[in-house]
Amino acid sequence: MAAGERTGRSGPGRALPAVLALLTVLAGAVWWLLTAPAARAAQAAGAPTCTLGAYLSDLYDIEPAKHTFAARFRLWSVCPERDLDPLPKASFSNVSDPERGDPVVTVHPGGFRDVMLLQGTFRQNWDARAFPFDRQRIEVVVSAGRPLEEFRFVPDNANSAVSEGVAPSGWRITGFRLVAAEHRFPTNFGDPSLPPGAGVTHSQVRIRIGLERDDPTAFLKLTGPLYLMVLVATATFLLPSHSEELAMGERLDSLQSRLGLLGGGLFVVMLNMQQVSAVVTSSVGLTLLDWLHLLTLAYVLLAVMGTVASWRWTVRGGDPVRAEHYHHRGALYGLLGYSLAAAAVVGWFAAADWVW
Numbered sequence: 001m002a003a004g005e006r007t008g009r010s011g012p013g014r015a016l017p018a019v020l021a022l023l024t025v026l027a028g029a030v031w032w033l034l035t036a037p038a039a040r041a042a043q044a045a046g047a048p049t050c051t052l053g054a055y056l057s058d059l060y061d062i063e064p065a066k067h068t069f070a071a072r073f074r075l076w077s078v079c080p081e082r083d084l085d086p087l088p089k090a091s092f093s094n095v096s097d098p099e100r101g102d103p104v105v106t107v108h109p110g111g112f113r114d115v116m117l118l119q120g121t122f123r124q125n126w127d128a129r130a131f132p133f134d135r136q137r138i139e140v141v142v143s144a145g146r147p148l149e150e151f152r153f154v155p156d157n158a159n160s161a162v163s164e165g166v167a168p169s170g171w172r173i174t175g176f177r178l179v180a181a182e183h184r185f186p187t188n189f190g191d192p193s194l195p196p197g198a199g200v201t202h203s204q205v206r207i208r209i210g211l212e213r214d215d216p217t218a219f220l221k222l223t224g225p226l227y228l229m230v231l232v233a234t235a236t237f238l239l240p241s242h243s244e245e246l247a248m249g250e251r252l253d254s255l256q257s258r259l260g261l262l263g264g265g266l267f268v269v270m271l272n273m274q275q276v277s278a279v280v281t282s283s284v285g286l287t288l289l290d291w292l293h294l295l296t297l298a299y300v301l302l303a304v305m306g307t308v309a310s311w312r313w314t315v316r317g318g319d320p321v322r323a324e325h326y327h328h329r330g331a332l333y334g335l336l337g338y339s340l341a342a343a344a345v346v347g348w349f350a351a352a353d354w355v356w
Contacts, residue, residue: 047148047149047150047151047152048079048080048081048084048150048151048152049151049152049153049154050077050078050079050080050084050085050086050151050153050154051077051078051153051154051155051156052075052076052077052086052142052153052154052155052156052178052205053075053076053077053155053156053157053159053160053178054073054074054075054076054140054160054178054207055073055074055075055160055161055162055163056071056072056073056161056162056163056166056176056207056209057072057073057074057163057166058071058072058119058163058166059071059072059166059167059168059173059209060168061121061168062168062171062211064126064128064136064280065278065279065280067123067124067125067126068096068121068122068123068124069121069122069124069138070119070120070121070122071119071120071122071140071209072117072118072119073117073118073119073140073207074115074116074117074118075087075115075116075117075118075142076113076114076115076116076156077113077114078108078110078111078112078113078156079111079112079114080111080112081111081112082105082112084151085103085105085112085114086144086145086146086151086153087103087114087116088103088114089144089145089146090142090143090144090145091142091143091145092118092120092122092140092141092142092143093141093143093183094122094123094124094139094140094141095118095120095121095122095123095140096120096121096122096123097120097121098118098119098120099117099118099119099120100116100117100118101116101117101118102116103115103116104116122138122139122140124138124139128280128287129285129286129287129288129349130287130288130349130350130352131213131219131280131287131288131289132213132215132216132218132219133213133288133349133350134212134213135174135210135211135212136210136211136212137175137208137209137210137211138208138209138211139206139207139208139209140206140207140209141204141205141206141207142204142205142206142207143183143202143203143204144202144203144204145202146202147200147201147202148182148200148201148202148203151203152180152203153180153203153204153205154180155177155178155179155180155205156178157177157178160176160177160178161176162176162209167211167214169215170213170214170215170218171211171212171213171214172211172212172214173209173210173211174210174211174212175208175209175210176207176208176209176210177208178205178206178207178208179205179206179208180203180204180205181203181204181205181206182201182202182203182204183201183202183204184199184200184201185199185200185201185202186199187199187200188200222272222275222276222279222280222289223289223292225268225269225272226269226272226292226293226296229265229268229269229296229300230296230299230300230335230338232261232265233261233262233265233299233300233303234331234334234335235331236258236261236262236303237258237303237306237327237328237330237331237334238327238328238331258307259304259307259308259311262300262303262304262307263304265300266297266300266301266304269293269296269297269300270297272293273289273290273293276289276293277290288345288346288349291345291349292342292345292346295338295341295342295345296338299334299338302334303334306327306330310323310326310327
């Protein structure tokens with residue numbers, strides 16, 4: 001019995017060091033998680049820096065449907081040491097087939113300056129839901145070739161500018177600035193000095209250009225067929241559909257002709273919607289033009305339903321004079337409702353901030 005008691009007391013005594021060791025390891029892991037980001041940030045804050053500036057000399061081939069635009073820049077960097085020059089190894093994340101000019105390095109009292117020409121077609125996500133009231137922000141992303149702990153960009157907004165008259169037809173430039181950013185890659189790119197699977201962060205500069213459309217006639221060209229169809233559909237209900245001289249069969253022929261005209265109007269709206277979709281594309285949601293087309297389709301469908309209801313009521317012996325009275329009132333109220341709904345949709349899209 002005494003031996004059993006000694007065995008029971010010795011078990012917890014042997015487990016206590018293991019528990020303390022486990023707690024020590026856990027405390028060390030927590031401390032590392034809390035202090036490692038701060039240490040990396042402090043190391044990055046003390047990393048060498050170079051200023052980066054940009055001059056936009058041309059902007060062309062803006063293709064929201066293809067999600068691209070083309071531009072020509074003159075980029076420059078100013079560094080305290082020649083070896084820090086970032087332009088030779090800089091990457092442009094959203095450019096296709098970039099054309100780089102030969103770098104021109106000069107020595108100044110403030111350090112070494114490198115000037116380089118850049119031209120290419122850049123990929124860009126466009127949000128055209130509010131066309132033609134959309135405000136776009138297109139970007140050119142410049143990434144450093146070294147990790148953030150070894151190098152950081154500093155934007156030179158004081159000297160960056162846009163050439164006069166550079167805005168393409170149908171657009172105007174509303175802003176131009178350089179923004180410092182960071183991008184973390186989920187790989188160490190095979191660097192043996194980093195742990196396997198560890199990521200690396202690089203400094204970036206995003207050259208942002210603000211754009212607004214400056215061609216109000218494009219909206220009228222794309223929506224003109226809709227308004228014309230609404231007016232035609234309304235006019236069919238305002239024309240007289242009864243007369244003492246008209247027989248019942250002739251009155252029914254008049255309603256059938258109206259129904260055929262409204263059916264053709266549905267086809268016109270659908271065809272115009274397909275043509276507009278080829279000009280204004282959006283992968284985010286329904287555009288302003290989509291809502292206007294859907295509203296017009298609803299209006300024409302209601303007109304078709306009203307015509308069918310009037311037809312059935314007249315065939316069953318309804319009063320043609322009373323039916324025509326309903327036609328006139330329904331046409332006026334329908335046109336007023338359509339106008340208010342369309343104005344509300346346009347006003348909401350025009351007032352909303354759709355900038356990416």
